Amino acid sequence: MSTDAKPAKKQKLSVPFDYSKYLRKDKLPHIWCPGCGHGIILKALLRAVDKVGLEKDDICMVSGIGCSSRTPGYVDFNTLHTLHGRAPSFATGIKLTNPELNVIVTTGDGDALAIGGNHFIHTCRRNIDMTILVYSNAIYGMTGGQFSPTTPIGSFTHTSSYGAMEPPFDTCEMAKAAGATFVARATSYHVQDLEKTLKAAIEHKGTSVVEILDECPVYFGRLNKMRSASQMMEKIEKEGTVSVKQAENLSPEEIGGRLLRGILHHDTETAEYCDQYAALTERAQGK
Amino acid sequence: MADNTASKTKNSALTGNSAMALAMKQIDPDVCAVYPITPSTTVIEEFSSYVADGAVETEFVTVESEHSAMSACIGASAAGGRAMTATSSQGLALMWEMLYIASGMRLPIIMTTVNRALAAPINIHCDHSDSMGARDSGWIQLYSETVQEAYDNLFQAVKIAEDERVLLPVMVCLDGFITSHAIEVLSLITDDEAKDFVGDYTAKHPLLDTDNPASMGALALPDTYMDFKHVQSDAIAASKEVVIEVGKEFGKRFGREYGLIDTYQLEDADVAIVILNSAAGTTRVAIDELRAKGLKVGLLKPRLFRPFPHAEMVEALKGVKAVCVLDRADSFSGFGGPLFNEVRSALYDMEDRPKIMGRIYGLGGKDYTTENAVAIYEALFDVVKTGKIDTLNDYMGS
Ligand SMILES: Cc1ncc(C[n+]2csc(CCOP(=O)(O)OP(=O)(O)O)c2C)c(N)n1
Ligand code: SF4
Numbered sequence: 001m002s003t004d005a006k007p008a009k010k011q012k013l014s015v016p017f018d019y020s021k022y023l024r025k026d027k028l029p030h031i032w033c034p035g036c037g038h039g040i041i042l043k044a045l046l047r048a049v050d051k052v053g054l055e056k057d058d059i060c061m062v063s064g065i066g067c068s069s070r071t072p073g074y075v076d077f078n079t080l081h082t083l084h085g086r087a088p089s090f091a092t093g094i095k096l097t098n099p100e101l102n103v104i105v106t107t108g109d110g111d112a113l114a115i116g117g118n119h120f121i122h123t124c125r126r127n128i129d130m131t132i133l134v135y136s137n138a139i140y141g142m143t144g145g146q147f148s149p150t151t152p153i154g155s156f157t158h159t160s161s162y163g164a165m166e167p168p169f170d171t172c173e174m175a176k177a178a179g180a181t182f183v184a185r186a187t188s189y190h191v192q193d194l195e196k197t198l199k200a201a202i203e204h205k206g207t208s209v210v211e212i213l214d215e216c217p218v219y220f221g222r223l224n225k226m227r228s229a230s231q232m233m234e235k236i237e238k239e240g241t242v243s244v245k246q247a248e249n250l251s252p253e254e255i256g257g258r259l260l261r262g263i264l265h266h267d268t269e270t271a272e273y274c275d276q277y278a279a280l281t282e283r284a285q286g287k
Numbered sequence: 288m289a290d291n292t293a294s295k296t297k298n299s300a301l302t303g304n305s306a307m308a309l310a311m312k313q314i315d316p317d318v319c320a321v322y323p324i325t326p327s328t329t330v331i332e333e334f335s336s337y338v339a340d341g342a343v344e345t346e347f348v349t350v351e352s353e354h355s356a357m358s359a360c361i362g363a364s365a366a367g368g369r370a371m372t373a374t375s376s377q378g379l380a381l382m383w384e385m386l387y388i389a390s391g392m393r394l395p396i397i398m399t400t401v402n403r404a405l406a407a408p409i410n411i412h413c414d415h416s417d418s419m420g421a422r423d424s425g426w427i428q429l430y431s432e433t434v435q436e437a438y439d440n441l442f443q444a445v446k447i448a449e450d451e452r453v454l455l456p457v458m459v460c461l462d463g464f465i466t467s468h469a470i471e472v473l474s475l476i477t478d479d480e481a482k483d484f485v486g487d488y489t490a491k492h493p494l495l496d497t498d499n500p501a502s503m504g505a506l507a508l509p510d511t512y513m514d515f516k517h518v519q520s521d522a523i524a525a526s527k528e529v530v531i532e533v534g535k536e537f538g539k540r541f542g543r544e545y546g547l548i549d550t551y552q553l554e555d556a557d558v559a560i561v562i563l564n565s566a567a568g569t570t571r572v573a574i575d576e577l578r579a580k581g582l583k584v585g586l587l588k589p590r591l592f593r594p595f596p597h598a599e600m601v602e603a604l605k606g607v608k609a610v611c612v613l614d615r616a617d618s619f620s621g622f623g624g625p626l627f628n629e630v631r632s633a634l635y636d637m638e639d640r641p642k643i644m645g646r647i648y649g650l651g652g653k654d655y656t657t658e659n660a661v662a663i664y665e666a667l668f669d670v671v672k673t674g675k676i677d678t679l680n681d682y683m684g685s
Binding site (some may be wrong): 065081083085114143144146147158159 | 324325339351352354377381409
């Protein structure tokens with residue numbers, strides 16, 4: 001490479017982001033398969049945390065069980081790896097005990113919406129300040145490719161040999177309906193948007209839910225005849241979504257079956273749970 | 288094990304989980320409600336292929352958690368169907384509430400439990416904390432040393448559970464990875480033999496029999512609740528006889544007879560190890576080594592843990608001078624591990640009872656080696672020599 005031969009004057013030097021300061025290097029390499037979207041989400045999250053300017057020790061990252069839930073193992077924050085589906089409840093306990101902490105939950109579509117569906121909706125309902133990242137790959141990756149509550153009808157998994165029959169959840173609609181005050185959808189394909197969305201989610205006070213469409217090439221891809229991770233990203237994440245901004249100028253017919261991407265709901269009025277709790281305590285104590 | 292000429296069996300090399308899936312296929316339950324968890328997942332994954340291929344009539348439901356899986360099995364069983372599932376570890380833990388419902392309603396549900404440690408810390412490997420935690424839930428528990436035993440136990444479990452004298456759920460336990468994922472040559476029974484052995488199930492009081500409406504799980508206050516429990520307790524105690532009968536019949540048909548306990552070189556043994564599941568196999572190897580040197584060492588392996596075969600234990604350990612009970616689960620500051628606790632109580636009324644000590648081994652998949660077993664036997668000979676046990680209960684190898 002002969003870059004140094006070029007005149008230096010107008011060149012914009014982009015300093016590569018130093019992820020290492022946020023990572024537990026002794027825990028690497030990670031367990032994720034080649035092409036798995038989970039690593040892209042981790043990197044975007046670290047950049048977002050950096051942009052928000054949070055101190056590592058002021059963050060507590062909580063997860064359930066699954067490939068996605070392995071994320072906290074790799075980050076040098078306070079971390080808690082819990083039980084399948086229960087992360088939001090553990091996180092609620094943490095936040096109530098120490099409302100100063102920035103609580104981030106990383107979970108999978110199976111973890112958050114199947115076994116943990118109840119905890120998920122009740123956490124949203126309380127609007128307690130935390131950021132929940134749902135890594136949505138439409139399958140149970142860790143246990144070997146069974147269908148999940150976000151698997152599209154007709155998709156093949158190890159438990160839907162003739163195509164999935166059950167209608168999937170719309171994660172974002174559900175979060176919004178349950179009471180989350182920040183709801184967004186992002187993808188691991190649109191990485192810059194992902195980073196921005198995660199930053200906004202962390203900065204929001206209240207329950208923030210970001211559904212991130214990503215890919216499990218090993219199970220979902222292989223069983224649905226998508227040959228590579230990049231093909232999955234193109235098909236599901238790029239062609240399967242449309243940004244909220246673009247959608248403004250499109251008719252419902254033009255949007256078709258595509259999912260909206262971007263911030264879908266942002267309510268800054270509704271009171272946050274810890275604040276409400278503190279106010280109630282004061283009132284009860286007659287202060 | 289005895290020869291199997293009595294049946295038209297064929298030999299096959301299968302993992303423990305494949306053998307369990309095959310047994311489920313041969314049993315062809317009416318309903319199977321499941322949620323995946325390592326290391327039991329492949330039992331269900333393979334069974335789901337039989338469903339997809341139309342090899343069984345089973346209604347197969349992949350629900351959203353083990354809580355729902357056991358609930359659906361309970362619904363199916365109460366409605367009169369034959370219901371089965373499989374799980375491990377946290378999955379079994381999440382079924383807790385329902386385990387008691389299943390046994391309290393006297394529903395003959397069959398579950399494969401692939402033994403795995405409980406979190407925290409997270410661990411996917413074998414120990415018996417999961418099924419031992421369920422030991423007071425009113426389920427009959429059969430333990431399996433090998434793939435062959437696990438496979439054979441599942442058929443017997445159906446027959447035991449559905450016997451009118453029993454009507455209780457049964458779990459068949461096998462060691463996670465060690466047995467579930469190891470390939471072993473075993474002898475299979477044919478589909479027809481399996482069907483004929485387990486027979487058809489006709490529930491006596493199914494909820495779907497609208498001509499004879501039934502009510503299950505109704506409120507029972509202090510005037511009746513205890514009576515229900517008394518009857519339930521008598522039923523599980525009496526199931527011992529049925530386990531023996533079914534084990535004999537299995538032996539008659541297929542050449543492999545099963546009792547409540549299994550022993551190896553115990554008749555003239557001075558010292559003995561009591562241990563469950565796959566580790567019994569390791570212990571047998573150590574016994575062969577020591578017997579070759581003229582040392583009288585033996586093994587007692589309970590097959591049935593609930594109901595616990597107290598009398599058979601006492602009988603089998605007569606004449607033994609020192610015993611070590613090895614537990615693959617702790618009861619955290621109980622009086623030793625769960626198996627130790629039972630065995631020691633069983634021996635209390637025995638005249639000339641052996642000295643008895645307990646060791647916790649193999650938690651979270653920690654290896655149990657022949658050297659470990661040999662060291663235990665050596666320690667037991669010391670006990671015999673000195674008449675004293677240094678440490679009654681301890682952790683081994685950590
Ligand atoms: C109570 C309980 N049941 C089952 C499991 C097994 N299990 C571990 S991860 C997982 C599914 C994970 O899927 P998802 O949340 O979508 O995450 P992914 O692996 O796809 O990232 C399951 C069923 C468990 N750990 N605990
Ligand atoms: S199994 Fe799927 S979700 Fe899990 S690490 Fe591999 S690609 Fe990712």
